[in-house]
Amino acid sequence: xxxxxxxxxxxxxxxxxxxxIVAACDARIWEDELPxxxxxxxxxxxxxxxxxxLLTDTVDDEFLDAAGPQLTVVSNYAxxxxxxxxxxxxxxxxxxxxxxxxxxxxxxxxxxxxxMAAGRRVAEGDRYVRAGRWKTWxxxxxxxxxxxxxxxxxxxxxxxxxxxxxxxxxxxxxxxYHDVQRAQAAVEExxxxxxxxxxxxxxxxxxVSLHVNxxxxxxxxxxxxxxxxxxxxxxxxNTSRGPVVDPVALADxxxxxxxxxxxxxxxxxxxxxxxxxxxxxxxxxxxxxxASASRATRGKMAEMAAANLLAGVAQPQQRIPTPVNPEVYxxx
Numbered sequence: 001x002x003x004x005x006x007x008x009x010x011x012x013x014x015x016x017x018x019x020x021i022v023a024a025c026d027a028r029i030w031e032d033e034l035p036x037x038x039x040x041x042x043x044x045x046x047x048x049x050x051x052x053x054l055l056t057d058t059v060d061d062e063f064l065d066a067a068g069p070q071l072t073v074v075s076n077y078a079x080x081x082x083x084x085x086x087x088x089x090x091x092x093x094x095x096x097x098x099x100x101x102x103x104x105x106x107x108x109x110x111x112x113x114x115x116m117a118a119g120r121r122v123a124e125g126d127r128y129v130r131a132g133r134w135k136t137w138x139x140x141x142x143x144x145x146x147x148x149x150x151x152x153x154x155x156x157x158x159x160x161x162x163x164x165x166x167x168x169x170x171x172x173x174x175x176x177y178h179d180v181q182r183a184q185a186a187v188e189e190x191x192x193x194x195x196x197x198x199x200x201x202x203x204x205x206x207x208v209s210l211h212v213n214x215x216x217x218x219x220x221x222x223x224x225x226x227x228x229x230x231x232x233x234x235x236x237x238n239t240s241r242g243p244v245v246d247p248v249a250l251a252d253x254x255x256x257x258x259x260x261x262x263x264x265x266x267x268x269x270x271x272x273x274x275x276x277x278x279x280x281x282x283x284x285x286x287x288x289x290x291a292s293a294s295r296a297t298r299g300k301m302a303e304m305a306a307a308n309l310l311a312g313v314a315q316p317q318q319r320i321p322t323p324v325n326p327e328v329y330x331x332x
Contacts, residue, residue, distance in 0.1 A: 017302025073312020097308030
């Protein structure tokens with residue numbers, strides 16, 4: 001039908017999202033595993049009323065110019081949206097949607113899994129066995145820190161940071177946190193969490209877990225100076241965004257024993273090159289941005305992204321369920 005809105009979906013997503021989009025729209029779906037090249041993306045969005053993007057797709061003035069003035073919605077299949085120039089979209093009346101909430105606990109699960117795996121040297125142990133090096137039980141073999149009873153420092157105490165704190169409570173951990181805004185007293189009490197300046201948190205923590213948004217202020221938040229504040233046995237976990245950590249500084253700190261270990265779900269750049277110095281270090285665990293990668297969570301994200309897209313291209317246009325820029329509907 002020619003009156004169906006034209007949309008572009010920039011990658012295969014679970015059927016929970018694809019099915020309703022295909023049923024309601026003139027939809028083109030990018031089916032390759034890798035994201036569309038920039039020129040291909042710009043060509044694909046021409047004339048679209050809506051686009052479903054991923055973090056790998058940069059939405060900026062060039063993108064918006066290519067799409068054209070009929071574009072009404074950009075639905076980002078992620079809770080983060082640092083790939084989208086939100087002010088540029090707002091200026092053109094384009095609603096931007098994301099998928100908040102549904103991935104909170106799944107991401108916290110992965111953050112805690114990385115914390116435990118790096119602390120207890122699980123990946124190292126697996127490699128040790130596969131290399132045929134396991135000859136006997138040894139009293140000094142692959143020693144690591146205890147997780148139970150340790151001190152965890154959570155940097156960024158929003159939904160995911162608090163979900164990590166819930167898990168830490170089950171391990172009897174001392175919970176410290178830092179954020180640009182101090183949490184309400186009731187929240188601190190619920191988690192037994194203590195607010196500290198970043199320098200003191202890093203100095204006292206056995207494990208540091210990062211849960212901040214990527215902004216100009218948080219880019220390379222963890223750098224040479226901040227790493228020097230940490231314990232030489234400390235474990236750094238990053239499931240936020242890669243550029244929050246300076247990778248050169250981290251590799252140097254791990255190599256020199258400034259900190260004990262790191263576990264990364266995100267890197268800078270991403271994907272990490274196979275010859276990156278971090279990958280040569282036994283005390284650095286890296287996984288390929290899988291914090292939300294449970295079947296249930298990715299399906300719910302697909303449903304939310306589809307709902308945002310379909311509301312944005314509806315005639316008459318509807319307010320999308322989870323707007324990043326609600327001001328597009330209620331201009332001052």
